Amino acid sequence: MPRPLHTLILALVLCVPTVAPAAQAPRDDASVAPLAKPPGAAIASGHALATQAGIDMIRAGGNAFDAAVAVSATLSVVEPISSGIGGGGFFLLHDAKSGRDIFVDARETAPAAATPAAFLDANGELNRDRATNGPWSAGIPGLPAALVHLTEKYGRLPLNTTLAPAIRLAREGFEIYPRLEKGYASRRQVMERYRGTRAVFLADGTPPTAGEILKQPELARTLELIAEKGFDGFYRGETAKKLLAAVKEEGGRWRADELAGYVVKEREPLRFRYRGWDVTTAPPPSSGGVALAQMLQILEGWDLARLDDAHRHHVVVEAMRRAYRDRTIYLGDPDFVKVPVRRLASADYAAGLRATIHPDKATPSALLSGQPAPLEDDETTHFSILDAEGNRVSATQTVNLLYGSGMVAPGTGVLLNNEMDDFALRPGTPNAFGVMGFAANAPEAGKRMLSSMTPSFIESKDRLAAIGAPGGSRIITEVLVGILGYDAGLNAQQVAALSRFHHQWLPDVISAETGAIDPATVAALQAMGHTVNAAEANWGNLQTVSWDKRTGALEGGTDPRNPVGSAEVLNASEQPRR
Template sequence: MNIRLVLLLVLLSLPRASGAAAAKPHQHAVASAHALATEAGLEVLAQGGNAFDAAVAVSSTLSVVEPISSGLGGGGFFLLHEAKTGRDRFIDARETAPAAATPDKYLDAGGGLDRDRAVNGPWSAGIPGLPAGLVHLAREHGRLPLSQSLAPAIRIAREGFPVYERLAKGYAARREVMERYPGTRAVFLADGDPPEVGEILRQPDLARTLELLAAKGHDGFYRGEVAGKLLAGVAAEGGQWQADELAAYRVRERQPLRFSYDGWTVVTAPPPSSGGIALAQMLQILEPWDLSAMAPAQRVHLVTEAMRRAFRDRTFYLGDPDFVRIPQRMLTSRDYAAGLRATIHPGKATPSDLLSGQQTPLEDEDTTHFSIIDADGNRVAGTQTVNLLFGSGLVAPGTGVLLNNEMDDFALKPGEPNAFGVMGFEANAPKPGKRMLSSMTPTFMESPGRVAVLGTPGGSRIITMVLLGVLGYADGLDAQQVAALPRYHHQWLPDVLSAERGALPADVAAALRAMGHTVDTPEDAAGGRRSSDSWGNLQTVEWDLKTNTLHTGSDPRNPIGLGKTVEAGKKTKVKP
């Protein structure tokens, strides 16, 4: 073997480094949807933890203070970057289908989809994945013991936190379902009344569950005391979980999806997230066009047409890669994107093939996202959820664990839209142990001068909000400007371009209608006000490599969110 070949093999064996590999920011930055969660992450970083320990602290604290959006009874995705090795990893802590949850269990007497069973109570809940995700993060990637990273969440669950407006309003919206279940009433009606803004919500059972998770790791949740109470709580309401299903739950480490766009490397979520493939398709369709130089209506038209095509492919091709063969190479190829681009008329909307007749539902602030970069350059994009507001509404008595309603993210009846108006077919049909398709899209962006971490909640709109965030960074916006960007969305079916208030000025909306788009905005009373006033809750962190400084962007739509940077070694303590 000659020396040139040896050198080539050595170079190929080295970890791929990003543009940030040569520097360390010497600061920590955390952006999350709740100030207590951000401070919890910073507290753990100040104790010597890394970004992955901080992710455990932020995630578990959000599970306490944002039951409206996520929790131990749900699941999530964690996109990780290890500064020392330059490696990116994707932790799949998505929920799985119980064996008993076959499609026939979700049909009513007439053969239609039983919407109540699909979104409320025990049959709507998949086997939770988030606790296993926290254990895995701490064991495989963190520096600190799990008990130290979970300490802020345990403290806040026990001592309580002030109820905020979104939580109180969300409870009011779901009150009828929440109060069906004694375990839920014990948490949210502990003082005899529904949660009110400003009162302290304490969750001692959830604190106990977190303590067992901290002490025993995986077995502290999926076996023993907590598992027994979860099984009993589900069975008491007519559900059918099995002890071996809980005990067998494992996270999956998957290879992140990586592609380039306009001088950036984008690293994002692979299946069972649908977001990464859709993001790759949309950006590669759009890349040849100079969007920044276009008139607003023309830009929105082309972006909308890219959204439309990506969501059509989502419907037919995507599911759990452990169960279905996904043509990922084709769907993310530039040649395929070029073919899709060729079908876009520059001045005319393309009608979607089939109209479902369903309206895009009002957007709730369910799901949550956080972004972290630590002083060494490690980074985490974490998105977690219980699906709809307060998930299934069912708290298993004695656990404090509010169960998800992620079973609705399966195609429970092929061709029938779910709660977000998104359809699916056999690729996303439920099977025992299968993970339901998700829209969660935690994402990294890397360029020679900047690194960004971003993500958001928002159901099917997560994907398009992350798309608009990526386009914003590519246009040169800073982190806070990206977090504040106006948002619009198209998901193939229903064939409607929806927008939040102020996103499409009247002249832009009129020009889009002239192109053939059906446009629905809150300002348009004739449109039935299907679009809500504001969407999502984007949390982002940016590393400016030229100045070696970190910057955060926390969505201004969410007054309790917080993005914060601190010097490495600075002491901080979260206070409820």
């Protein structure tokens, strides 16, 4: 089997029993025509309770979009470290009935008060505490509006059905797992500044401990209001008043019209071709799709399977380096700045970038830094869904850093995001993930901050997959490695388990999980001029589902780095007939 990266072989070792059983029709003849529709449904998410909530919606007669609402809301309850209704996200949809692909942008927006000057200290330097902690760090949440939008425009089930699992888990509680305990410990000093946060996470007087039950009755009430009143249940009325009061109490400035005026935006997805695959992915204000288009189209100029490990890593890293440079300079919210998407994502532009890559030498990045890129592995979550009608969802949602801003608005259970740090608050100053930005990504009232979230679909004549991951600035390269894995013939679980490496232009260093690059290859890369950190901790939490159109096999792949992740396949015979 050809392999685009030597690490693909590691997938065979790293595969774990969490792989979902394949739903498969008896079609072994490779010459037989592809199936028109999948033989069932498949869901992969970062928590088994969320995956089960989605499966329950399919069994109740819902479609992939109903399942997405249930999975998203449930993750908002059981993964407060990663996402929540106080944050935002991107939902890439394929509507089988119309044949349309739709990108639902539920990214948070900047309050009018959050000007660049508001984040500078007396010396004109970035006030990192204000940028990442408390009310000033929070953008206007978009996720609740997305849940309502998906339900009203694409779903079949009412919100009081799709939100029911999340409401029950918020009220009755769920078992705290080690990642929540560890994450709380790392953010405890910040989180315990806020009385609303203390009321949730110190309800029994002690910090969260693995094995205990975490109950969030106020969050259950907030979800009930959304189920009952839709958009107004969050952005107007009781919840909105409590959110505004909480932000004001802690010194922040939100306005009622900013909450009530939040709008989900549908955008045209970005599309391109790579080696027989149609790739559909996220447009701006995500940077992921443009960067993915650049990297894959640059790499199309090489037969990766024929290169030795060192040169294979070299050309992939050089593609990453160029894409992340353009991310820094050009990308932002397309409603506020002119983003040259057509040029940046074109095959001709990629060919020009490819021509600048020396076959045996690293291209030094400007302003070299010896610091490795900061890790993010827990602060975002992704899920992928495919149903028997051919509808599919690839969705990534986040509150940004661990537990977002650390601030729960009293009386709501809503943990606010700290997405303002994803803006270029001080041009040329790196954010918490070591990524810089300039004027294109400077904050303005109502503007959406640039994101690396990269929910994607890939489809060939024989296979189809939905894929995405968390990981901060490393999301894009996680998805890149996953797509290269599918192109090499790996199954969904093998793709989810792939070892990872990353380069983001600045700092000028290759970051790699321990064991992802063997010592001989590291030495060869260093001889080419690369700086390599090949002993980093594991990162990411990739979730993917795939369908083999010829055999009918449905598969779900969940990242073995996350022990509470889950992938499930539901046979068509288990679903209601329509």
